[in-house]
Amino acid sequence: MSETFDYILLILPALLQGTKIIVVMFFMTLIFAIPLGLPLALGSDSKVLPVRWACRAYVFIFRGTPLMLQLFFIYFMLPIYFGLRIDALPAAIITFVLNYAAYLSEIYRGGIGSIERGQYEASICLGLNKFQTMFDIIIPQAIKRVLPSVTNEMITLVKDTALVSVLGVADLMKNSRAAVNRDGSVMAYLVAAIIYLILNAVLTKLSYRFEDKLSRHEVRCNR
Amino acid sequence: MTDNSPIIEVKHINKQFGDFTALSDVSLTVNRGETIAIIGPSGSGKSTLLRSINYLEQINSGEIIINGKTLVSTPQDKAIYVSDKEIRRICSDLGMIFQHFNLFPHMTCLRNITYAPIKVKKIAKARAEAEAKCLLAMVDLSGKEDSYPAMLSGGQKQRVAIARGLAMHPAVMLFDEPTSALDPEITGEVLAVMKKLAEDQMTMLVVTHEMGFAKEVADRVIFMADGRIVEQGTPRQIFDTPQSDRLKSFLRSVLRS
Numbered sequence: 001m002s003e004t005f006d007y008i009l010l011i012l013p014a015l016l017q018g019t020k021i022i023v024v025m026f027f028m029t030l031i032f033a034i035p036l037g038l039p040l041a042l043g044s045d046s047k048v049l050p051v052r053w054a055c056r057a058y059v060f061i062f063r064g065t066p067l068m069l070q071l072f073f074i075y076f077m078l079p080i081y082f083g084l085r086i087d088a089l090p091a092a093i094i095t096f097v098l099n100y101a102a103y104l105s106e107i108y109r110g111g112i113g114s115i116e117r118g119q120y121e122a123s124i125c126l127g128l129n130k131f132q133t134m135f136d137i138i139i140p141q142a143i144k145r146v147l148p149s150v151t152n153e154m155i156t157l158v159k160d161t162a163l164v165s166v167l168g169v170a171d172l173m174k175n176s177r178a179a180v181n182r183d184g185s186v187m188a189y190l191v192a193a194i195i196y197l198i199l200n201a202v203l204t205k206l207s208y209r210f211e212d213k214l215s216r217h218e219v220r221c222n223r
Numbered sequence: 224m225t226d227n228s229p230i231i232e233v234k235h236i237n238k239q240f241g242d243f244t245a246l247s248d249v250s251l252t253v254n255r256g257e258t259i260a261i262i263g264p265s266g267s268g269k270s271t272l273l274r275s276i277n278y279l280e281q282i283n284s285g286e287i288i289i290n291g292k293t294l295v296s297t298p299q300d301k302a303i304y305v306s307d308k309e310i311r312r313i314c315s316d317l318g319m320i321f322q323h324f325n326l327f328p329h330m331t332c333l334r335n336i337t338y339a340p341i342k343v344k345k346i347a348k349a350r351a352e353a354e355a356k357c358l359l360a361m362v363d364l365s366g367k368e369d370s371y372p373a374m375l376s377g378g379q380k381q382r383v384a385i386a387r388g389l390a391m392h393p394a395v396m397l398f399d400e401p402t403s404a405l406d407p408e409i410t411g412e413v414l415a416v417m418k419k420l421a422e423d424q425m426t427m428l429v430v431t432h433e434m435g436f437a438k439e440v441a442d443r444v445i446f447m448a449d450g451r452i453v454e455q456g457t458p459r460q461i462f463d464t465p466q467s468d469r470l471k472s473f474l475r476s477v478l479r480s
Contacts, residue, residue, distance in 0.1 A: 121279055122325035126339035126391060127315045136338070140329045217329055217371035 004187065011179045011188050018172035019195055025093055025161045025171075026199075030154070032097040037104030042134070044109055055105070062102035068163055071095045075167050088167040096157070103153055111146035112138055144214040151207040155200050172196070228291060230255050230316075230394055230426055231276060236285025238271055238450075245271040246282070247450040253395065256424040260437035260458075263447035264473060269430045272447070273397050276428070277317045278310055290316045290394055315343070318388030322400040324380040326372040326387070332359065333368040336387045344391065351390070358386035362416050378409035382416055389420075396420065398429040414440075434477055438462055446470050 043055035062070065075091040078084040086094070115138050123133040165174035172192050179188035231253035238246035246268045253259060261269045274280040276287060281304070284297045292313045295304045304310060326335050336355040340346045346354075359365055362382035372380055381401055388396055398417065402410040414436050421427060421440050431437060437444050437458060444461040446454045448469050454461065465471045 116325075118321060118323055118325035119327070122319075122321065122327070124279065125277060125314070125317070125319035126387070127311055127343040128339065129311070132342055136342070137327055141327075144329075217331075218373050 007183075007185070007187060008191060011176075011183075011191065014175045014179065015172060015188065015191055015195065018170055018175035018192075019199075021089070021164065021169060021171040022158060022161045022199065024089075025096060025164065026154075026158060028093045029096040029100050029157055033100035033104055034150075036097065036101035037108050038139075040101055040105035041108035041112060044105060045113075059102045059105060062099050063106075067095070067099055067160060068166060070099055071163060071167060088164070088169045092164040092167055092169060096160070100153065100157060104150065107146050107149045107153065108142065110149075111142035114145055115141050144211070147207065147211050147214065151204065154203055154207070158199050158203065159196065227254070229253060230290055231428070232286070232288040233272070233276065234286040234288075236272075236275060236282045236287065238268075238275060238280060238282045244450050245280075246275065249285075249447075249450070249452055251445070251452065253426060253428060255394075255426055257442050258421040258425075258427045258440055259429065259443045259445060260441035261428065261430045261445045261447060262432070262434070262437055262461075262473075263453075267447040268450040269447045270399050271450075273399050273428060273430050277314050277319055277397060278304075279319075289313050315391065316394040318391055318393035318396045320381070320384055320388055320396065320398045320401045322403050324372070324377075324384045324404075326380055326384055328372050331369050331371055332364070332375075332383050332386075335372070335383060336390045339387070340390050355386070355390060358389055359383075361389075361419075362386050363412070376409060377405045378412045381405065381413045385413075385416055385420075395426040395428060398427065398431070400430050400432065402431070402433055432477070434462070446473065448473070 040055050040059065043051050044059060046052045046055070071092060074095045075086065075088060078086065078091075112134075119137055119141070120133060123137050128137070161171060162173035164171050165177070168174075172195060176188040176192035180186055229252045231251070233249060233251040236246055236249050237244070249268070249272055251272070261272065263269050271280055275282050276289070278294065282295060282302050284300065284302050286296045287294045290313070292309075293305065294310065294313050295302050297303065305313070326332075327338070330338060333352060333355050336358060337348070337351040340351040340354070341348055356365070356368065359367060362385055364379060364382055364386070367375065367379065367383070372383070375383065385396075385401075401417070402413050405413065410433065414433060417427070417429070417436070418440050429436070429441070439458075441458055443455060444458050445452055446461060446467075446469075454465065454467050454470050461470070462474065465474055
């Protein structure tokens with residue numbers, strides 16, 4: 001028993017090092033993809049047709065091809081065709097941001113579309129302009145509706161980061177596989193699985209808490 | 224200070240939804256201080272008329288003038304609206320009350336009322352809030368400032384909606400079936416507020432199924448059917464001496480129940 005424990009302690013530093021990569025990728029994607037999804041969502045329903053076509057084509061391309069292919073494309077093709085050399089980790093982050101923005105934009109679009117017509121009509125009748133209507137009336141209500149779907153995407157994101165190992169980035173996946181291959185024990189995979197689960201448990205908990213906060217106006221008076 | 228010019232002039236408007244004719248050559252003049260009830264069977268175009276006046280529906284032809292300013296005219300055969308900015312300015316003279324309230328659920332009652340005055344009319348927050356409290360008192364909802372709409376009953380929501388509309392100081396209040404979504408026993412509290420407004424000489428255009436309200440409060444009753452104004456007159460004329468068969472049969476069916 002204590003041997004197992006000692007072994008875990010031995011491989012843990014490398015695994016935690018790999019976990020750092022996940023955390024960095026997660027937050028970078030979160031910070032950039034979440035806002036980037038919004039103009040894409042609004043653009044996809046724009047009345048200006050070229051804008052709408054461009055946004056929909058973007059979403060089609062990024063949803064229609066494998067994330068791994070996109071990773072290869074950005075990492076290997078950009079240097080070849082455009083002479084842009086990027087390190088593996090930034091290349092991966094850029095790819096993830098572009099990809100997740102596409103998915104998130106469709107979730108936002110659904111959320112915005114689900115707000116009743118009456119909210120727009122009340123806004124018009126009170127003289128609000130389109131910007132005020134969208135940002136002060138529609139989007140604050142849509143956020144609550146899209147939160148479960150966005151959480152879903154974020155959990156997928158934590159797991160998708162394992163793909164960067166194909167570019168040679170020493171993430172949790174790559175480091176655990178290295179330990180397994182080196183030591184002939186699958187214990188590293190088990191520890192990695194537990195780390196992924198812990199990360200997602202924290203994420204789930206935070207999202208529920210956020211959802212509660214956003215729902216406070218729905219609480220009835222019998223509280 | 225007497226201004227006898229009409230506050231709303233609707234001239235020969237037509238509105239199609241695809242093949243369906245919702246409004247057919249409707250003309251209407253609303254004078255200052257007047258309370259007009261619009262009655263009629265469902266699908267008769269009464270809501271469409273109201274919604275055309277404040278640009279929630281676009282008409283196909285005709286002319287609408289609000290407070291002396293032209294919203295839409297038909298120089299040739301197609302209706303031409305003024306610019307978006309102009310439309311917003313003209314429609315700011317109109318307050319609208321909806322059947323389903325359409326309060327902003329993520330804002331407290333106070334913010335529902337103060338949001339537009341602060342953001343659109345650029346009124347100082349403290350002043351807007353002080354006025355909102357007066358309006359809440361007027362609709363008998365003092366103390367509900369910090370409640371969210373979900374915590375209120377339907378009648379309370381509608382009264383907040385009325386306060387929200389009044390906060391913009393409209394020249395006319397439009398009511399689109401304001402009590403149709405309410406339980407019968409609480410329609411009274413909303414009608415009481417509307418009656419109070421009528422007594423304060425607020426100009427009101429009310430689409431309603433409440434014949435009691437039309438009879439008691441309205442200065443003029445308009446009966447619509449099949450997209451046309453069939454008959455209009457004082458409540459007495461409409462309810463006691465209806466002329467057309469269409470109105471007679473309508474009154475028979477609503478008064479029987």
